[in-house]
Amino acid sequence: MPIEKDVNPHFEDFLFDWESKFYFLVGGYGSSKSYHVALKLVLKLLQEKRTALVVREVYDTIRDSCFSLFAEIITDLELDGRIKLVTSPMQIRFPNGSKIIFKGMDKPSKLKSIHNVSIIWIEECSELKYEGFKELIGRLRHPKLDLHMILSTNPVGKGNWTFKHFFKVVALDDELLYKSRILIVKNTYYHHSLADDNLFLPKSYIDQLEELKKYDPDLYRIARKGRFGVNGIRVLPQFQVKPHYEVMEAVNKIPADMKRAGFDFGFVTSYNALLRIAIDHENKILYIYWEYYKNRMTDDRTAVEISEFKQTKELIRADSAEPKTIKYYRQQGFNIRGAKKFPGSRLQYTKKVKRFKQIICSENCIHAIEELKDLTYKVDKDGNLIEDEFNVDPHTFSAIWYALDGYEVSDLKKVKKKREGGNLF
Structure with a gap:
């Protein structure tokens, strides 16, 4: 059956783009990036029989974040009767045989039992260690289907592996992403978003973010502007x-x-x-x-x-x-x-x-x-x-x-x- 859903315009292209292997979404608080990643996965798994893996650094944080977000979307799309949410162990099953499984990198042994995963979503990817990211790339394999990895995060310090891997290694200036908002570099789709891109946010929320400028410039850069930078006090400002x-x-x-x-x-x-x-x-x-x-x-x-x-x-x-x-x-x-x-x-x-x-x-x-x-x-x-x-x-x-x-x-x-x-x- 056809599905109708209002989405934020800045995410429309991302929702239906499956041409890249990697999708790197970075942005400020309340930009709706996680929501649209979850929606993107639901739409894809309804269309094709796939197994998707959703990962966070700590397994216990998944239930109140990613899993509850999927539950909200499935209810909103009135698909409760067709898509089954299993709470123990956490899993989402689709009528065509697709499924979403949830794992934490704090229990890496559990990853060994996973097979034929063609899509991985790493939520708050900056929390993972770089070794964990490389381990997940090795788990992304399927004999026939195209492979995709989606990474979403709020920006952190430029010393984090996410900045080094997705910007320094490919010599991409992050300022170019902030200006262009969406970029495709080789096999990676880059997406930058702010609270302003979320048309469903109340103005009071954005006003709260603006208040950060007065008393916490570091958090303002992250939460309001969605930019990488220096977290903390610099040792050598000169x-x-x-x-x-x-x-x-x-x-x-x-x-x-x-x-x-x-x-x-x-x-x-x-x-x-x-x-x-x-x-x-x-x-x-x-x-x-x-x-x-x-x-x-x-x-x-x-x-x-x-x-x-x-x-x-x-x-x-x-x-x-x-x-x-x-x-x-x-x-x-x-x-x-x-x-x-x-x-x-x-x-x-x-x-x-x-x-x-x-x-x-x-x-x-x-x-x-x-x-x-x-x-x-x-x-x-x-x-x-x-x-x-x-x-x-x-x-x-x-x-x-x-x-x-x-x-x-x-x-x-x-x-x-x-x-x-x-x-x-």
Whole structure:
């Protein structure tokens, strides 16, 4: 029988488009993206016999979100008599043999029993780990039917895997999506939505979202504007990226004794991060102009790849917690020594870097940019900042710490001492 349903115009194209393999929906609160994903699945499974899998990170959150949303839509379409909702285990069965099953990634063993899934919907996909996303791609298989994966989320920080996978990897500027609203890039359909796109929302709800601008700009960006960005307080708000030639023009004017190298050691999950920096002491500007960044590298292989340091005899200040590694590089002819570490040194080094008025990074240092541009502080369970812990493990930040060993950036207290006849250093 024909089905009539009023839908939000911004979602009409999405509802009936099945040409792409991946559908990535991101938007603000109340935009109706989840509703239209659920409606899209109901319409498809009525039309074709398929098995769809609906996933959230935690299984117990599905009943009050996705499952109840399907129940609302089925009732609204007056399909209660044709489509059966089973509550234990949660499942939705269609008259043509189609079904929707629900799983949580907190119980990954339950995924092994799933077969012939041709559509997967990951709700609040940013909550999943990247490994979970890749595991689900492996579960998406059917001998005959086209395969589709739908991912929906509110935007989070740009450090989240969803931003890296769907924007950075394909070199898609998120600003282009906010402007275009709908984009198709290769095999992925992108859809951006706001509360304004939901014509069924009361104005009072949108007014509430607007109020966030006054007291919570981070949540305003997410909930009202539906944009990725920085969640939390940035560690280095003075960090900026400039063209490499422009950075080198400034670096070449800086004396040799103000050019330094710092080395943070890593292997499996962490990285070898070696940076060259230059200090404009007078203007209190820190330049980052060269980087080496790799993991799963043995010391002998790394020594070959950074052999230029052995030839130039540049002093490398490195992580003193790895004395054996430092000794090895010395034996290989490198001019290297351990940087000072002491209780509270993480915090002191962080404060030292923050005292620079500007931190200018070459566009060529892509890993330094990725780690430092949106680096934010961790918070404890009470929401208080932890001043020496961060949202990611920034190996390039550690390399800068070590490079600055023995150098002190003057702060306001020391400037006052100088005026009173004291010394800066």
